[in-house]
Amino acid sequence: MKCLRIYATPDGESHFDEIELPTTKLSVHPDATPFEVTASYPASRVRITRIPAGMREVAWHKVPEPNLTVRLDGAVDYETSDGEVRHVPAGSFVLVADTHGKGHLSRHSPEAQTVIWISLPNGLDLPPA
Template identity: 85%
Template sequence: MKCLRIYATPDGESHFAEIHLPTTKVAVHPDVVPFDVTASYPASRVRITHIPAGMREVSWHTVPEPVLTVRLDGPVDYETSEGERRHVTAGSFVLVEDTHGKGHLSRHSPQAQTVIWISLPEGPQLPS
């Protein structure tokens, strides 16, 4: 399963990467085709955030700990410190791990949005 990642290098610059969250087939319900399911990741808290209509841009910022964001509605454009931009649509999730450095910029649509933030203090611990 693909996931956009925002991370910082030791020099404080933020970057994007496409990462792959490994999945396995799991029979979740009897008589139903198995689902693709990722590993379980330890989470310290879950927050549901309502971003009000008209909030266009959030200035440069970092996150206090790795966060998996799940966009329920509304798009956002992210920008890294080196000027690269990515458009993220509703239904997408982004692993935000730039806990130090210059951070990233968020540009929101004019409509209100709802985002689930899942704090992953240890990150997703992906295979190398």
């Protein structure tokens, strides 16, 4: 499973990449069709945010710890310090992990939006087996 990631290099510049999350097939009960599931990742907190209608741009900022954001509605365009822009529609998730450096810029769609923020102290690194 692919996950868009925003990260910072040691020189403080932010960039995008896609990381592959390993999955396994899982059935929730004996008669269910198996589906793809990732490993479990330690999370320190979950927040549900409501971004008000009309909040268009959030200035350059970074995150205090890696956050997996799950966009339930609306959309955002993220811009990294290298000038690349990515459009993230509703139903998408992004690992925002630029915890140092210049950060990123967020441009929100005009309607109100609901976003789930899952704080992942270790990012999406797999826990030791």
